[in-house]
Amino acid sequence: MKDIKEKISIIMPAYNEAGHIASSIEETAAAFNNFGYHWELIVMDDGSTDDTYKNAIALAQKYPQLIVRRNPVNTGKGRAIKKALHYITGEYTLFLDADMDLHPLQFQTLFDIMRLDKADIVIGSKLHPNSVVNYPLQRRIISFVYYLLVRALFNLPCHDTQTGLKLFKTEVLRNVLPKVLVKQFAFDLEVLVNAHHLGYKIAEAPIVLKPQRHYGRIDLRAIFTTGWDTLAVFYRMHILKYYDRIDYYRRKDLAE
Numbered sequence: 001m002k003d004i005k006e007k008i009s010i011i012m013p014a015y016n017e018a019g020h021i022a023s024s025i026e027e028t029a030a031a032f033n034n035f036g037y038h039w040e041l042i043v044m045d046d047g048s049t050d051d052t053y054k055n056a057i058a059l060a061q062k063y064p065q066l067i068v069r070r071n072p073v074n075t076g077k078g079r080a081i082k083k084a085l086h087y088i089t090g091e092y093t094l095f096l097d098a099d100m101d102l103h104p105l106q107f108q109t110l111f112d113i114m115r116l117d118k119a120d121i122v123i124g125s126k127l128h129p130n131s132v133v134n135y136p137l138q139r140r141i142i143s144f145v146y147y148l149l150v151r152a153l154f155n156l157p158c159h160d161t162q163t164g165l166k167l168f169k170t171e172v173l174r175n176v177l178p179k180v181l182v183k184q185f186a187f188d189l190e191v192l193v194n195a196h197h198l199g200y201k202i203a204e205a206p207i208v209l210k211p212q213r214h215y216g217r218i219d220l221r222a223i224f225t226t227g228w229d230t231l232a233v234f235y236r237m238h239i240l241k242y243y244d245r246i247d248y249y250r251r252k253d254l255a256e
């Protein structure tokens with residue numbers, strides 16, 4: 001074990017990843033054992049209709065650091081991550097997609113940037129000039145248009161809110177996640193908007209993205225829902241002032 005006391009909690013949301021999940025867990029465990037950090041891996045299976053849960057739980061004996069939880073029905077990536085917060089014991093939390101498009105060894109880049117930039121959050125960005133990304137033109141266009149929308153609506157210092165590799169000081173998530181309402185893909189945006197609003201520093205990291213699937217699973221419906229949820233985050237932040245009010249009521253609750 002390195003002389004590093006910090007513990008990293010890794011949250012891996014998984015939906016119908018039976019084909020990937022065992023090797024994803026093995027690769028993640030190997031990467032973090034190699035780094036020498038203390039770590040734990042929380043796999044959140046979300047009503048998968050394939051063998052995701054079975055294949056993941058089969059590795060629980062081999063890795064005592066592995067926690068596998070299952071939701072009987074699918075309720076969305078955002079809600080699964082919110083639930084995972086209950087199991088986290090590390091000072092740092094990494095969101096890592098289960099499909100291994102982004103290899104967990106890249107954690108070290110994010111961790112180094114967090115320390116150098118004194119950031120509270122470091123997000124992988126496909127639009128970083130040093131990123132090596134290999135994904136279809138159609139997805140590049142969607143990413144860029146979404147970036148323009150996010151820039152127009154929120155003053156976020158991020159170019160890509162949607163990449164499945166993000167490092168947080170766990171304290172940030174404890175303060176932000178209870179306020180987050182989106183259950184699906186705009187969840188990431190809602191987390192970042194709220195963290196920024198609370199004054200946490202967000203930095204971006206280059207990534208290497210190697211798509212493991214031949215086609216993306218993001219369809220028109222997901223794009224529409226994400227766009228709609230994004231507008232809803234804007235409405236709650238700037239018109240309803242919901243996030244400030246919920247803070248106020250919570251503080252009042254605590255005071256009473």
Ligand SMILES: Nc1nc2c(ncn2[C@@H]2O[C@H](COP(=O)(O)OP(=O)(O)OP(=O)(O)O)[C@@H](O)[C@H]2O)c(=O)[nH]1
Nearest residue numbers: 013014015044046076077080097098099216217218
């Ligand atoms: N818990 C949970 N995880 C999900 C859900 N939908 C997707 N995921 C997981 O979230 C991660 C990102 O989902 P992907 O479908 O890979 O989305 P993406 O990377 O934006 O799109 P692709 O290009 O198709 O890979 C993966 O680990 C999925 O297994 C869900 O409803 N619940």
Ligand SMILES: [Mg+2]
Nearest residue numbers: 097099101164
């Ligand atoms: Mg993916």
